[in-house]
Amino acid sequence: MVNSFDPSKGPGDLAPDEASLLARRRRALGVLAPVFYEHPVHIVRGRGAHLFSADGADYLDCYNNVAVVGHANPHVREAVADQLTRQDTHTRYLQDEVVDYAERLLDTFPEPLDHVAFTNSGSESNDLALRMARTFTGHRGVVVTGNAYHGITALVSSVSPSFGTGLPLAPFLVSVPVDDVLKHPDGTFDDPDVAACARAELVARFEAAFTRLHDAGYGVSAVLLDQIFSSDGVLPGAAGWVGDVADAVHRAGGLLIADEVQSGFARTGERFWGFLRHQADADIVTMGKPMGNGIPTGAVVYKHGIGDTFAECTRYFNTFGGNPVSMRAAGAVLDEIDRLGLQRHARDLGDRIAASMNDLLADTPRFGGIRHSGLFLGVDVLADDGSGRPDPAAAARIIAALRERRVLISGSAADGSSLKLRPPLVFSGSDADRLLSALADVKPLFG
């Protein structure tokens, strides 16, 4: 996995108490609990976009899309603490909290997306969405992108090629590479002819996938797309192409599921949801990570006919889903996004960071271009021989060097050759300056 601690190498530069914590962790959590960095970071508290170690060292968090309204956000804390003085029972009783939040959430969607079911994670959301699509269409075939990641249940991991081939992918899955088309050298598709050409090529690839699924007897249940293509290298370009694919999958009898776990809740700046950037007629929208700022919660928003069909075939009840504490946390997140103007902030600051990084790195041989939408940025790292080949090892060195400067980012793409930056939305102008200053420090690593 990208940027992961390798326990076989021992504790490295860790202080003795941290090495001891790592050893205890290893004994209790075993090998199924990956840790970031060859030199892991020990965290005891956070504030805004900053995380702090026990000795008070201040890490700049440029990678957190859970704590979007800031680590230890006081408004979220107060909402949760207040609700815990009241009650935190499941939704089989009538309660105000789940209804109040559901209405607020649905207000952020276009009208056909008029119903919501609550879950506890993005994985549960995508799992439910795929079950709903399968029931509604009567088909099983699923199409995703080449290095897609959609979660960790048995079903969604089987439609996530980013896990590799150690466990079998679903037989009814076709994955479509999109990164070769969407990794445009200057990060944009400003030329309308280039954009139109890219969109047509992508639609043709998805239509070929639908034909394969029809021919194999699976039919087409859904296209499931992360709306920022986070694990494919961060691919915001050619805005609108997902809308074209939505039309195509509808023609093929399937649904478009917009996975907004990464791109939702104002992250991409231009619109509150990524699929709206693409003007896509999504049938189901899934969400998770940022929704509760760390309190586990997720949701599936859907056109009501899809839910009606599902309910005719089975029942659905999620014990923790929609619980009042999660709903109050989620409501406080919406409050903060609105109060602090975080959608516009994400757009403006994202643009500024991208432009500054471009200026800083444009003359370096390893810089392969930057792509971004709002506060979600991907930077390709190339070999320094002018071949244009991606260089995952160089990307890993840059990530590690930034960590030693206490700036936390990570990698993306199947080979880990893209840098991924995705800070809390409360990332400030001075946070951006610190990030850029650290990047200037490590600029020699760009060759």
Place this chain on the structure above:
Amino acid sequence: MVNSFDPSKGPGDLAPDEASLLARRRRALGVLAPVFYEHPVHIVRGRGAHLFSADGADYLDCYNNVAVVGHANPHVREAVADQLTRQDTHTRYLQDEVVDYAERLLDTFPEPLDHVAFTNSGSESNDLALRMARTFTGHRGVVVTGNAYHGITALVSSVSPSFGTGLPLAPFLVSVPVDDVLKHPDGTFDDPDVAACARAELVARFEAAFTRLHDAGYGVSAVLLDQIFSSDGVLPGAAGWVGDVADAVHRAGGLLIADEVQSGFARTGERFWGFLRHQADADIVTMGKPMGNGIPTGAVVYKHGIGDTFAECTRYFNTFGGNPVSMRAAGAVLDEIDRLGLQRHARDLGDRIAASMNDLLADTPRFGGIRHSGLFLGVDVLADDGSGRPDPAAAARIIAALRERRVLISGSAADGSSLKLRPPLVFSGSDADRLLSALADVKPLFG
């Protein structure tokens, strides 16, 4: 579904503001959000085993196995609120909270169960457990009980016959009826010959299931068993039979997964975990509901070799799993179970309630026997014609009549003919008196 509001019947006896809330809920949450009771209950706060409506009416909660240490437990609230002043980041950084809790949790298990992975729900836990078992054994076949319920992901719902046949069950599933054997008339298996006979019969049935799975080419991956058989009618009897099945499944090359979502965390009184009552050599143990007293969290405890094999084939990382807020909530639950002596309390009070209910109802024609372990009780309701047939309609009337007396229970078994009582573990002696008094009031419904 048992004890569910039927929206086609309209709001019934609801006050106008509650009818309005129900209509708003229906518009936003649609048909995938079932509500209990023909006359739904509107909840605004809770305390101990009590839930309160907006007008201050006091409902006795005899059905909640999430808020086990009490609604609005102050110690849980303080732990969560305190952690939210610190940080709530995922476990890819080194953190103390997840390691501290993991060690405490593992201390409640026998030594071979030495590792834990954290999830956000019982469903995610069972999904992961089945994936681990499949990878470890190289086989797919799963065996569950006749009306088993194990959760709502695509995989676990496909091994949960309690959902009925509206969606297909897994082809690699065999379900084994156990209720006919374990619904012993006096609720116990005090006669050792009777108990031995029951155990032998059950093992023979599971062995026949293994043979079917081998013959079908699936092999045996796992037996997955709720350790109190909550959805099969509450079946604590013939303690030890699960241990016999564990030995049998090991002989067949498969694993025993103990689903402790219902039976775990001291609920059954005698032992902290249900599988220990059965002296079963469980390979994987799953948990969820009561673990965080309402803050979403779940876990999979496993023998480490099983996780090692899984990690060789794939990676696993759960964004919210093991987050510090969930861990602090879960730690506070362990604190309270210990401080208040809730395991012993569950045993003693459960015995008292069962004995009193037996005394109260023994002479009624509809009383079909009571089964319990700790504070988990099942009562069969029969037709009043002496035929011994179960009578789900009569059970539903009793559940509804208790609700009108503000005592909340629900039903169990495939046909809903068993009453299910499962109060918060902080249920007090006077709470028990109130429950028994309400049962005396509705005794005429037992004929």
